[in-house]
Amino acid sequence: MYNLAPKNAPWFEHLTDSVRSLGEAAHEWKIAHTGAELAYTHAERGELHDGKVTGRPGPDAVVGPRRDGSRSPHVSASFALRRAAMNHMHHLGGEYRHTAMLFASGAAWAVRKVHLGERHDQVVFVVDDTDRRDLTPGSTVIPDQALDRYSGASQLRAAHDRLTDCLLAGEHAEDIADQAYVADHEASQMFDLGVIAEGLADAAYAYGLLAERALQYVLLGPKQAHRDRLAEERAAQEQAAADETPTAGDR
Template sequence: MTYNLAPKNAPWFEHLTDSVRGLGEAAREWQLADRAAALAEAHVELERSTLHEGKVRHQPGPDTPPFYRSTRTRTPHADAFFTLHRIYMEHRFRTRREYGHAALLFASGGAWAIRQVQAGEQPDRVAFELDGYEQPAPMPHRYKVEGVDNYVHARKIAEAYDRLLSMEMAAEHAEEIAGRDDRDVTERDASDMFDAADAARGLEDAAYAYGLLAEQALMYVLLGPKDAHRKQLAEQRVAQAQAGTEDPCHPCGCPKRFERHADGCPTLAAEGETT
């Protein structure tokens, strides 16, 4: 299934709207994947599980590598449980990271589109710069949205921006402490890191929510360009109608698109008599 996008010959603001919506759909897909990954991980939480203690014996065979040539007792349920826990945890880390990045692109992309329109630009899609890593990824823009004081949801946007900025700063602080050498981290630093991580919890959802508000605000700032476009189309239709009603020929039958009458035209003879 694909969405009905604006046709290629549609005005620029229709394509810009599709571009921001595409960012929102991408963030939504990662959000759903992250929810599913978290649910899968929850199914293998040790606190909620009762492991069966039935055991099996693993004996070396003729082709078993030397390191494993000893009889070992295993607990199949525990082995499966902890293997799944590792797989689900790694999967959730991946989906959470991707969701966060997609949500920030959505939030900042909507804000970027608003600023471009306010500056009189006419972009047909959101543009991002790539970072300098081995596998470059798009870098989010800044999230600030201004100049929408008369918009009905201006206060919601401001509050959502403050919440997003605060959570992002907390996440950066926690990450900065976690990146220090263990010898440089005091007990107070460790406490600050956990507090900052708690304050940043839900950053991805906050970015996605802000993206939805920015997308709605984009519709507001596009009212002016859309109205100007409608007036331009109306003027073109009036001009075309006037051109269609005007007789393309002189009374003598000579086309008006030429600067002179045709040779032998009665009009030329009449003009010669008057002169």
């Protein structure tokens, strides 16, 4: 378990933990999806042995005609394994995309709120209207003025451009697929767009990591203000204690 900020820590420490939890969630799904891709690749490897076995109804069978059936166990097992591996890979890929987008949009949300002078101890999302009440990724935009003089601003913008390209490619590919008729050149274009859209999860995760770093930049001001306030309070307490201490002439 990670060492979280104590309950009485300032708000920005809890906000940092909130964004980091989103990153760790996306990282877990990323690892799982990579493993599923490897499992699917492994399931596709190797030659199939076409040796046969016979399936024969038992003496008490009452359903269907009583005739023998020839099967290839290795072929059947391989196709079933590939299908299961592919379904598992697609499922984990969807989870990875969702959590990566939550990370990207959550980190961007935190940067925007801090830039506006707001104090939040947790990232806030809208939930969808399904029974699961899943979190819905929000905007990934960070205004340029929020990162004025930040050395990583250009890298962050480039990562956001990459993320935007993946999002737009996916939307365009879906629009083509929804058409009643898809011409050959549109089908080719849809394939190319789909290849770009496949990079969405990795692009969102990469952007989330950079936005998380940017959050620490915009938190420099609030952190310094917090330290200054603590120093003032400490000085006031020390002065009050000194005022209450009797001098030699008062004794």
